[in-house]
Amino acid sequence: MEREKIEYLIKGLAVRNIDGYFFETFEEAKSKAIEMIPADASIGIGNSITLKNMRISKELGDRGNIVYDKTIAKSKEESKELKRKSLLTDWYITGTNAISLEGHLVNMDHSGNRVAAMLYGPDNVIVIIGINKITNTLDEAIYRVRNIASPQNARRAGFNPPCVDLGRCIDCRSTERVCNNLVVIEGQNNNGRIKVFIVNENDGF
Template identity: 55%
Template sequence: MNRDIEVVVQSLARRNIEARYFESLPELEREILKTVPISATVGIGNSQTLKKIAISEKLKARGNVVFDKTVASNKLESGELSKKAILSDWYISGTNALSREGHIVNIDHTGNRVAAMIYGPEKVIVVVGVNKIEDSLSAAIDRAKNKAAILNAKRVGLNPPCVELNKCVDCRSKDRVCNNLVIIEGQVDKERLKVFLVNDNIGF
């Protein structure tokens, strides 16, 4: 673990958030499967990071009941899976950005992902690639607005102004994806939410 990662881990600890660091994706995947009980229901946040390691499929294959809206065949099913995910035993999500000071920053379209991260599931794992670490809170918010939100809009076929301009203009478009900006600055229960850092440029 290099010094920059140590700083982030220490910053999170001061905010009552435990962080673990993994050198590789296979190591990360093994730890998730080891940490989450087979008997647990698991909600999955819509995350390119989690899709890369196919954690939803691996949890299902070993017997977990998994609520993952990304596998829904229609909007109604997607909504139902999102609601069940918020009430699951465990919730696993990526994040848009993480500051060196320990701020966990996310921008959501509908808010289901950030809702589950904040309240609902008994336990939460937030998976973060080192590419998402920013020097400050303002830089982390900038990353969420001017990188992650734009790429997510493109991914789902929406067309807010930022897609063409390649920057956030605080629009009021019907296609706006950055409707919910949430900054996790700490937590009451140290055992609830944990951050799993991985030495990989994963997700956006």
């Protein structure tokens, strides 16, 4: 992506009290996150293909951090407990479904634990995002969340709402609907609490 667009996005985040960082690779972004997070900090991990591919949860755990990652839970009960504990961690690391060039972070959640942690709870939040999730406008970001990210996430989670077969949102009321919490983060009250790591690679839904 053109450097001018990245700089425009980072400026758009700054006026929203959100820190923006740019990296050429996910490996560089992972190294920065590990450097930034204290070795004795507790960390929550959002459910994200990007984060799984980065294996950041394992590296932080191996270093000695207390890591709450619901994707490695062995039961629904354990998953629920890990999601709850993630809300009170020192740091939270997650992906995002879309980001506009103006700096809007847009997400759709099934149960809401991921967006809840982004909004309030953890003292610091790192959002790691590939350039494939950058859109020109807020409307395009919402469209991307509904019609690109959500059908793929539903399939990945083993659900079968209409969008899985149709490849687009019809605003269904299926019992297997995963689109329950649409959240647009416009800015932050606490300057720098959210740190967005923009990576010049494609990954995730």
